[in-house]
Amino acid sequence: MAPVLDPLFDDLKIEDLRQRPGSKWRVDPDVLPAWVADMDYPVAPVIADAIEHTVRRGDLGYPRWEDGHPLRHAFADRMRERYSWPVDVADVREHTDVVQAVQVLLHLGTSAGDAVAVHTPTYPPFHHTVGAMGRKRVDVPFLRTSESWAANITGLADAVATHDCRALLLVNPHNPTGRVLTRDELGEIAAIARRHDLLVISDEIHAELTFAPHEHVPFASIDADTAARTVTLTSASKAFNLAGLRCSVAHFGPRRLLAVRDAEPTELYGAVSTLAVEAAVAAWRHGGDWQQRLLHVLDRNRRLVAEAVASWAADPEPMPEATYLYWFAADALGLGDDPVAEVLARARVLLSGGPIFGEDGRRYLRLNYATSAAVLQAVLNRLRALTAP
Numbered sequence: 001m002a003p004v005l006d007p008l009f010d011d012l013k014i015e016d017l018r019q020r021p022g023s024k025w026r027v028d029p030d031v032l033p034a035w036v037a038d039m040d041y042p043v044a045p046v047i048a049d050a051i052e053h054t055v056r057r058g059d060l061g062y063p064r065w066e067d068g069h070p071l072r073h074a075f076a077d078r079m080r081e082r083y084s085w086p087v088d089v090a091d092v093r094e095h096t097d098v099v100q101a102v103q104v105l106l107h108l109g110t111s112a113g114d115a116v117a118v119h120t121p122t123y124p125p126f127h128h129t130v131g132a133m134g135r136k137r138v139d140v141p142f143l144r145t146s147e148s149w150a151a152n153i154t155g156l157a158d159a160v161a162t163h164d165c166r167a168l169l170l171v172n173p174h175n176p177t178g179r180v181l182t183r184d185e186l187g188e189i190a191a192i193a194r195r196h197d198l199l200v201i202s203d204e205i206h207a208e209l210t211f212a213p214h215e216h217v218p219f220a221s222i223d224a225d226t227a228a229r230t231v232t233l234t235s236a237s238k239a240f241n242l243a244g245l246r247c248s249v250a251h252f253g254p255r256r257l258l259a260v261r262d263a264e265p266t267e268l269y270g271a272v273s274t275l276a277v278e279a280a281v282a283a284w285r286h287g288g289d290w291q292q293r294l295l296h297v298l299d300r301n302r303r304l305v306a307e308a309v310a311s312w313a314a315d316p317e318p319m320p321e322a323t324y325l326y327w328f329a330a331d332a333l334g335l336g337d338d339p340v341a342e343v344l345a346r347a348r349v350l351l352s353g354g355p356i357f358g359e360d361g362r363r364y365l366r367l368n369y370a371t372s373a374a375v376l377q378a379v380l381n382r383l384r385a386l387t388a389p
């Protein structure tokens, strides 16, 4: 059956996409890119209007935000409205992006040589960040069950105890598997964190890309002890496609860590820009209708990918419960040890995957399906052709 189209998200011209200066479409002219986690869709009109209004008003000088930072308030309202999680704006800070925030937190909240637990496969910058910060990365593989992916609670408990981990870098919803951890799973992780007095850095950047009936639960909302040991990181950049604007928020549960952070020189980590704040506030306050349509289109697209994967894989791959990223084993496509390079060479499709996601990612591929139905079908047709006799 032909997919139902939405002009807001499906009227993309491939010639226009190829002219874009961003990294996603900087590929050879015969390559279809479905790799980096950017969406191909145009900026939501409410966000474009907010940016344009700010520019036309003519004041791009130094902002003055001390009296109630608009981003902090928009974030706090969003958390309360969506998740009934009460956030005190006094505990919120901003960074240029989530990866920067992770590095700042590892720098201030752990010491050189400390062990940090990370679920694998993992978002590649986290795979290298922990080591690059002089900390010891302790990999805890997600487990592939017959139905889905599991957070490997026993493996996490063992790894934390064996390596005396001081922190956990939690990514929920999870990139690349798209798992949305349940309240029960998060409760079990919280119990491990309490037992071993872990700092938890909870990256929830994909939360608003969760498909019903799955529900995102902020880790810090589990209970008071968890709240007090968790720094929650998020931004509007994934769910509204604003990564190039460079803006994220950090909610500090640990008061001591917040004090340490506030004692740093104020300009050391840079600051977010006026336009980035305007855009994020517009997204969170007025982007609801656009986002609902987006989720509809992404849900359609993940089903198109699921159908395609089922056509070449005997063992059906679990559909992502969130994100616009589909993680699947490369073996069924007849690919060897370097599946990303092989798909590029043979199908002229650029995907992500492989050991940059951790050793257990070696024979996996990640497909970004946040594009028009036409582009996605072209990508899937090229992949299907790999299995043709």
Ligand SMILES: Cc1ncc(COP(=O)(O)O)c(C=O)c1O
Binding pocket: 037, 096, 097, 098, 099, 100, 123, 171, 175, 203, 205, 206, 235, 237, 243, 247, 248
């Ligand atoms: C789990 C996760 N965290 C962080 C990021 C990057 O966020 P930022 O651009 O704010 O560093 C991504 C980007 O795809 C991601 O998937």
